[in-house]
Amino acid sequence: MNIVIFGPPGAGKGTQSDFIVSKYNLFQLSTGDMLRQEIKNQSEIGLRIEKIINAGNLVSDETVSKLVENIISNKKFESRIIFDGYPRNLHQAKALDELLIKYKQKIDLALNLRTKLETIKKRISGRFSCSKCGKIYNKFFNPPLKIEKCCTENSLVQRNDDNVDIAIKRFKTYEKQTEPVLDYYRKKKLLKEVNGESSIDKTNKEISDIIDLIEG
Ligand code: AMP
8 A cells, every 4th residue: 555644844754654664564755864865975966955955945846756756666665655755745746646657556545644833843853863773763752762772872863954943934834835735635535634742652553543444
């Protein structure tokens, strides 16, 4: 099955995607992670997009589409992708449908992690990730996550766009550009709402119940 997961920045899309990936053996396609990797590699794309990302704006649809097609076209990931951070606007949602038709696939479920701006501000300012394994931690998680061996004080970093001012900007970009995409999936009867304010475990459970129903 292919899933798209929505929610404003800091709603827990990455954390919940990790859980879904390991429980249902899916592949996580995070356009944010892919773009950050381009910046890290100082690739031609990376050099072009760094300022855009750090200002909380969206990268061009063409740039993102190319990265996404590389994964969708790969037989290894056929019909087992969770799209995290994509599609981000209506144009991308339509482009995704066209790509899926081209590679004879479809979206089976769209999840929306509903989360308020006040929660987002707090979560984003407390978010860290390990530069070696990518695991995401948050000083406000209760209970705190188990710390992996490779995650040391030196390897834990905060994203450049994870500060309160840019978080507000990203939230507004989300409301304006991404919320209309929810309607797109609602009309197709694929959208399920999940409470993004609960604990990680409760949200895991809510999501599993939805997926298990679909998988039958
Ligand atoms: P994320 O990790 O999903 O929060 O994404 C971080 C940043 O990467 C966003 O604020 C955008 O600047 C950029 N980005 C990620 N995904 C997309 C996308 N689908 N379309 C355009 N820009 C994106």
